[in-house]
Amino acid sequence: MSGASDRHPDIHWPSGFSPDQAHSFCQAQAVVDAPPELAFSLLTDVPRWPEWVPGLTEVRAGPLARSFEVWFHGHRFEMFPGEHVPYARVGWSGVGAGVQLYQAWLLTAVAGGTHVVTENVVRGPAAKSLAVLSPLSAQRLSSLWVTQLERLSGPGRQDDGAQPEC
Template sequence: MSAGVHPDVHWPPGWGPDRCDSFVSHQRHVAAPADAVFTRLVSVAEWPTWQRGVDRVEVAEELIVGGRFVVVAAPHTLDGIVGELVVPSRFGWAAVSDRLSFYQSWLLLDVPSGGTRAIFHEAARGPAALLRTSDRAELTRSWLDALPPSV
């Protein structure tokens, strides 16, 4: 297991920090309860309103494990596939395009004193120019920072 990887994160076969070109990990305490954070994460059609870099999302079917959606994050059009969906604690999805692919895993843990510990991991594959870890880290950090501070 790579350093910085939470032991309770589930990786689908063929994915994970040891099987990618780039890996980023973030975590943050959010004052909102896990169910509020989870609801925001799985409302994929609304990602363009709060996820930096996401221009459009097209959802044609129910969001279930194996469910598909399309994410347009110029210059990429990504085919999204839900890999894990456990209310209100886990959301994982794979994104595949012609030059870039990644798996994002979100783990939401209740904090006894209140709120949620949001843990985000992303393992990505593609050309080095698309996967500069510092660029991916900055972009994905902005997604974590945009989670609801409270309800």
């Protein structure tokens, strides 16, 4: 399991969400066979998340401008866009189900595609409990996001808007 010492030095954290302040922190990374523009496009196409993000079943526009709501394993989270630097970095914060979270993504062009790093900071009573009951669950979730991103952006990807098979 990753710890705060494993954090990527180029990830930017909003106040109160550094890995050192987390009840749960995890990181996943991979090189995906696609340019940063495609990886960024997939990550920021929020309405399509339920098609490929494991456990996420619904997305709706939120009650506040630019906010959105997601249902993850039956729990509602209100999400707020954070950092947004096209083709390089993106992040969002969320509140719900006894947690506050921030998920950050860093995209770097490399030979053969894009090096993708995602890190998650989660705080709150539910995060504390989950860290005790299932210490690897957050790491598995981050790895699943990256695995799905690799699948969608790799050879044979569906650029025509067709729904991927999940």
